Amino acid sequence: MKKAVLVGQPNCGKSSFFSQISGLRVQTSNFPGTTVKLSRARVRFHSSEYEVIDLPGTYSLFPTDDAEKAALNFILDEDFDIVVNIMDASLIWRSLEFTLELTELGKPMVVILNMMDEAERKGIKIHIEKLQELLGVPVIPVIAIHGKGIYDAVKSFSMAVKPKEIHFTKHVEEAVERIEKRRNNRFLAIKYIEGVIPSPKEFVRDVKEIQERFTEFHGIPSYEVISAERHHLSMKIAEQVTEKKFRKKIELDEKLDRFLLHPFLGYFFLLISFAFIFAIAFWFGSLIEDLLVEPLEGFSVSLASSVSSPAFKEIISSTMDGIIGGVGIVLPYFLPLIFLISLFEEVGYLSRVAFLTDVVMHKMGLHGKAVVPFILGYGCTVPALMSTRIIENKRDRILSALLIPFVPCSARTAVILALIGYFLGLWYAIAFYFADIVVIGILGRILSSFKREPSPELIIEVPSYKAPSLKIILKKVLFQVEEFVFYAWPILIAGSIFLGLLQVFGITNYANYIFAPFMKILSLPPNLGITLIFGFLRKELTLVMASEALGVDVLKLNSVLAIKQILIFTTFVTFYIPCLSSVATQWKEFGWKVVVLSIALSFSVAFLLSFGISLF
């Protein structure tokens, strides 16, 4: 079976193309030693079968972030037969440069010219045959989001041929050939000279000499010399294969941006769209509650009553609790959120969100791109932590990992709404959310001042608007849901069972003794100590537990707790220790140091804040 790798620049529609050809059976794994995702799928075409590997989007093979590094390492270390280069036809001038870099590999290659409709709308006409002739490989025009040209694209895999060797200007070419002859590999020779890969001992001196000569002659580093060569060549090719006339499309894009990026209206729209999604989440939540949670709870009760042993009973009902928790609390909030984010991404709005929020994120030592994990955090902390992978540098990722647990997830939203929303009023609940954002901001400020190295500035592409494809959005949503279902949910259930066991053995009763002094400082009744254990294992159960511990109905908590105590309690529960699933995710993604730091941080913040409130 032949292996084909998909390579292309970010936003070129590579993942759309991949999901069009891959069907539903996609295997994902991480690149060894990284958190960069690697997807594989088997693609059958008539009698031939291919293993298709989707590499992360890269602007060039000169990596500037982890994802690009992973892509380069894959190309260097792994064996593959075909290079499938996906190109955004509407950005052919820039994309060709990367294509030329890929031809240096000297492997059989095909070029998939994606977003042909977009190019047409921008008034760009591309002469496919001419481009094919100049590159020496098949060039297939497609519109991946509409599934157009996909058949021909996969068919072309079998016609992949080695591209024409592209030659640089004389003195650069001579230098490359000098190393190439000795290594018998043009790609590596170029990468040595660029300084992307350290050159082997035997020609370290030659490479160094070339690099110095380049720098002296051009006044720029050697990799820039070579990249300028490619730039020049690609401009020449683009000139021969394109005709351009400006069309209305650009005006439409600019009109939309005038509204969506407007200093006032832009933020207004952003707020409205998120308010809208939260409204949907609540509506969807109550729907799920009626349709799924109630029957499930009934089922759980009848299941538990069918066994006689009380210990067994407890285990069954706690297992069911864990399952119900996932269905009733996380999914209703999480689904609309990821749907919206995927939609925004597909339409091209997400990078505009990053543009708009960069100012705020900057204040806490991050930049606009990091906003997505924070938004996801309102659904569930686990996928939010996982999505920090889109952030390119380590410092920012860790900073986000420490801050995200402070974003109230759906389980905590349930607690906040039930306690503050019900007993103090909706406006207080909204104020609580704003206060939470302020706290995150201040924490971010403080934390980022510890690690002074400046966060790399925002620099992102703001792609033109596109009509979304529902199929691709659903696929993205499905993928994220899968991650929740197979990773966070089992931990949630395991935590729930563990809790059941603790209760069976009566261990939970000791919790009150242990936490008693602590509760006293916070001027909370000692009986609530037990809820802190629940808060760690199952955040959303804190509420039920609080009512059980105090022996009153949830809606009558104010008969045993003063309003101030309710506020203290909610504050503490919201901020203290991320739940078990989040801790496990932090461990997996960032290592134990981050876990310890995060627990210490959240515990002290929760304590200080609630203690502060108790003083008033």
Added chain:
Amino acid sequence: MSLLELPIGTRARISGIQGRMSRRRVMAIGLREGDTIELLYKGAFGGPILVKNISNGSQIAVGRGMARRIFVVPL
């Protein structure tokens, strides 16, 4: 002048990019010396700057700290 000082709606040619890492990142995303650009927006409250690269058709948002290191000659 730096990109930061360029008035909204004006076209300019990129004349230089300062700083090793900045250069790499800026060039990787497709803003090169010699490219013609147009400044589309400056984000509110000190937000990033949106630039259209006329030479290759892409639009790039650049943080202000980075924009300070990109030098342009207005056309």
